[in-house]
Amino acid sequence: MDSKQWVEAASGKNSPVMDRLLKGRTFPGKVLLTRRTDPLGDSSIAEHSPDIERSYSENDLQPTELMDSFSEGEVQNINKGINNSAKSKLKSSVSNIETMSSDVQKTMMGARATDSARVTKFRKELSGPAVILETLRELAWSGVPPYMRPTIWRLLLGYAPTNSDRREGVLTRKRLEYLDCVAQYYDIPDTERSDDEISMLRQIAVDCPRTVPDVTFFQQVEVQKSLERVLYTWAIRHPASGYVQGINDLVTPFLVVFLSEYLEGSIENWSILDLSPEKMSNIEADCYWCLSMLLDGMQDHYTFAQPGIQQLVFKLKELVRRIDVILKFVSLSQFINNVVVFDRLEPVSRHMEEQGLEFLQFAFRWFNCLLIREIPFHLVTRLWDTYLAEGDALPEFLIYIFASFLLTWSDKLQKLDFQEMVMFLQHLPTQNWTHQELEMVLSRAYMWHTMFNSCPSHLANS
């Protein structure tokens, strides 16, 4: 496909690929429910998407080139047609999602994690003699019912064996192993530690009291001590990275989920003292092992100079640039048929670049703390259902989630200058977010992943 065909395709004159690609995909519930088992729905997408990918890599179309391929006259005609209401529609493709009746959305969102059919599927999956992880991942990706989370997370991370006969035995052994580690590394006098170990312990001790400080539960001394043991033991056993600030945040979803097996009601009213020492010790051990499993796939995120994170930040920037181009096409194809309205939309990535904003300036923390710092704590466990369902593919998928997260504010960002943008991105207005906004981020991430994934060179290409 040359660039002319591209424009024709996008304008709907000839196989409106992008339009069709997104049709029916923008409904968040549907996207999630049909994930992978029926990832594309419309067979034409499967046929056409490779073309899209190929034309990209062959021609490496830039937004400016695309725009320039319109004749001057066409653009003027188009501009004449602009009126305010139409202009307001001319945003990103995702505006479709946003204009959908919020009632419908709520029903969809609220229903998903707990809806009885899904719960039955989870139950069925867990009841057999051996869990099929692939099936469990499919199900868990869209959210796990809260009371099943402890069991499912342990399975997804590969901490609990899939074979139900072996499960209890393995967990008991692992928990004892953790206790041994604590005795060997943590419960020793400072005189037996090296200087580096002492300063690492000091760093951890400084960070534990300021972990999720806005949730009072974490202010309990016993909770902080527990965190300290987990972090220090993990750090000693992972000398390549050692403890890095932000890893303290990563233990908290595990702690909350495993505690939820024993403590009821709101987390604000939990008291760790209501638990027997034995139970608490098991929970702590589970946190340790799950943290270890999670970070095994991301070791280079925390080693010297954090190359893993730097690389993902770079890929994120690339992906956002490419999504921008696609979004422009979609707006074009959607409106070109209604005597169009065409505005020179500045891609947000270009705006950011022009303002001198580096992705590292805001996305570093996103990767370092896996977005925990950016959304309300009560949404974190839902986000982690998807993380853990991704398994080994998580680091790559993070790029899609974070691109989707960032582009939630693409309209807003275009209006900000450098300083305003940095401040905005470092304090994103997510305080009042509900599951609805988070599901939106995840479904868009999934959609883009599906679109781009058939051509990995998309991201590899710089």
Added chain:
Amino acid sequence: MTFYINEEQMEDYLFKIVLIGDSAVGKSNLLARFARDEFYSNSKSTIGVEFQTQKIDIEGKEIKAQIWDTAGQERFRAVTSAYYRGAVGALLVYDISRRQTFDSIGRWLNELHTHSDMNVVTILVGNKSDLKDAREVSTAEGKVLAEAQGLFFMETSALDSSNVSAAFQTVVKEIYNILSRKVILVQEHKKQDTSWMENGKTIVLQGETNHEADSRTWRAKCCSS
């Protein structure tokens, strides 16, 4: 270089300032107190770098400080040191109640000088002065170190606000003074040269001495080089 100079009016200033020092010495709270008059007893650790701007009035001129608050942990150095570039001011912070944070000052100075200009206007800040009973570093020690290294010095408390604005203002005012002298020189020389900060370590940072003398010193060195 992160300042914009309007030769005619000397109005639009943007100074880039970095906050550095060990973990948990109170960098983020100093900034929160200064920029928003807020304080959090358990504020989250800074990951990478955080950013804030604040307008400061010096001699009737509005100056914008662009302040980069950096993570204290060693592991983030590779990421944070990139932000030192272009900084014209620095607050080098330790905690008066934890001696080891004071012992690290030398390392931080090296770090700063490796990644930025030698003549970044720097103030040594002993924070948490409200913790009188837990003090491990005396005021005198702080002063001695500051003098030896040619830094401004101040003890602050982000908790009770004492000296917080003063510390930031000291830095901003000094940058402003240096810049004003430079502008005068620029006007004298009828040439525009905004690379004043890169002309070696010729700017005298100590105290409020005679401006006339200072600028002459500076000019002599500048022209002889």
